Amino acid sequence: MSDLPFDVGYLVIGSAAWVVAALKIRAWRREPSRGLLVVALAIASPATAFLMAAPVLYGLIDRATGVGNLATLLVYLAITGFSAAAVVLALIWTPPAERAGVVVWDAAPAATWRRARRRLAVFAVLGPTMAGLFLLGGPYRPETPLTFDTTYATTPATALFLALYQGLFAFALLDIGRVCLGHAARLPTGWLRRGIRLIAFGARTACGYVLCKIVAIGATAAGVAGLDWLSTGLGPVFAAVGAVLITAGFAGPAGAAFLRRRRDYRALRPLWDLVYRADRRLALEAPASRRTERLAVRDLEWRTARRGLEIRDGQLTLRPWVDPAVLAAADGVADRAGLDAAERAALTVAVALRSAVAALAAGAPPRAREDQAVLPGLDAAPAEERAHLVRVARRLHGPLTGEALADAAGVTR
Structure with a gap:
């Protein structure tokens, strides 16, 4: 059997998973939390396992240490690390009974973390036990990066090592799969729900790897020949597909959030440009080029938040030049267009800001405080504020805004 497909497949999967893990670790360093650290370890552990399982690196490890097939132990311990992280995630993602129906729950309480520590203590004992059984079953010659399980399954200590590894892995996969399906059922439609479901489907798919391995190892131990292909062929396929689905499940929501932040950051540019032209003191720095x-x-979250704050400051600065007649014209256009409340508010603010900038540029005197109009959206909750400003930015140069400005100009002439 050629090593090339395994080298390519394992190295690609492991490298891609490590990119996701690195992003999670970076996020954890910026906003430390135990839950995020567990997620990062749940991705980094199997990513490392896939890299070490690639025959080219597998051989390098054995030659560097002088211990035959040592890479198998390291790979299986890394997967066991994933199992430990998955078991902890299953605990902290399961809401207490009194909050079982909620969509979003608070961080895991202290009691949950105490249970997690007890389970981690079990893994802390079983990990060295696996290493001891592996070493007891050696030495392992020749080097067998793809066929270790079926080659040495007849050795009692090695068979127990393999059974312990597969049992822990199967328990973790079933546990995290069960919890994720229940978790996803409570979430609204969106990328977070899709991501949690992908983790569940990935865990269930990876169970095929465990099943193939157990059948192949059991057959070898019983002296039944001809089933090695389950361990060396079909099993790795289940493992690879499962790993891709799980990694995509962890990466999908974060990727969608990144794209949303980037989209919002760029969408706010026209609105930011408008208030910046009105008062350049509002911005910390000059606008970046479009390229x-x-x-x-x-730092898109920080940049977008800062842009939103500067737009809000600009809106307050321009408020004395907002003409009530413009707001009335915007209401009339919104009525004719049948806009909902959110879009009506966005149109009103877009029309008000454009007219205020024009009035300021024309040298119009500011209105007294008691005569200044209150624009919608100023009291929006933080979670809604950004969405409101994005809607305003998109309405800024739209046809309805132009229509409202034209109607207002006709009234004031």
Whole structure:
């Protein structure tokens, strides 16, 4: 059997998973939390296992240490690390009975973390036990990166090592799969729900790997020949597909959030440009070029939040130049267009800001405080504020805004 497909497949999967793990670790360092750290370890552990399982690296490890097939122990311990992380995730993602029906629950309580520590203590004991059984069953010659399980399954200590590994892995996969399906059922439609379901489906798919391995190892131990292909062929396929689904499940919601932040950051640019032209003191720095903004990928949450704050400051600065007649014209256009409350508010603010900038540029005097109109959206909750400003930005140069400005100009002439 050629090693090339396994080298390519394992290295690609392991590298891609480590990219996701690195992003989770970066997020954990910026906002430390035990839950996020567990997620990062749940991705990094199997990612490392796939890299070490690639025959090219498997051989390098054995030659560097001088211990035959040592990479198998390291791979299986890394997968056991995933099992431990998955068991902890299953605990912290299961809401207490009194909150079983809620969509989003608080961080796991102290009692849950105490249970998690007890389970981790079990893994802390079983990990060294697996290592001891592996070493007891050796030495392992020749090097068998793809056929270790069926080659040495007749050795009692090695067979027990393999059974312990597969049992822990199966328990973790079934546990996290069960919890994720229940978790997803409580979530609204969206990327988070899709991601949780992908983790569940990935865990169930990876159970095929465990089943194939158990049948192949059992057959070898019983002296039945001809089933090695389950361990060396079909089993790795289940493992690879399961790993891809689980990694995608962890990465999907984060990727969608990144794209949403980037979309919002760029969508706010026209609105930010408008208030910046009205008062350049509002911004901490001059606007970046369009090309630079298109390539922006770092600190998008901070940049978007700052942009929103500067727009809010600009809105307050322009408020004395907002003409009530413009607001009335915006209401009339919104009525004719049948806009809902959110879009009506966005149209009103877009029309008000454009007219205020024009009035300021024309040298119109500001209105007294008691005569200033109150624009919608100023009291929006933080979670809604950004969405409101994005809607305003998209309405800024739209046809309804132009229609409202034209109607207002006709009234004031």
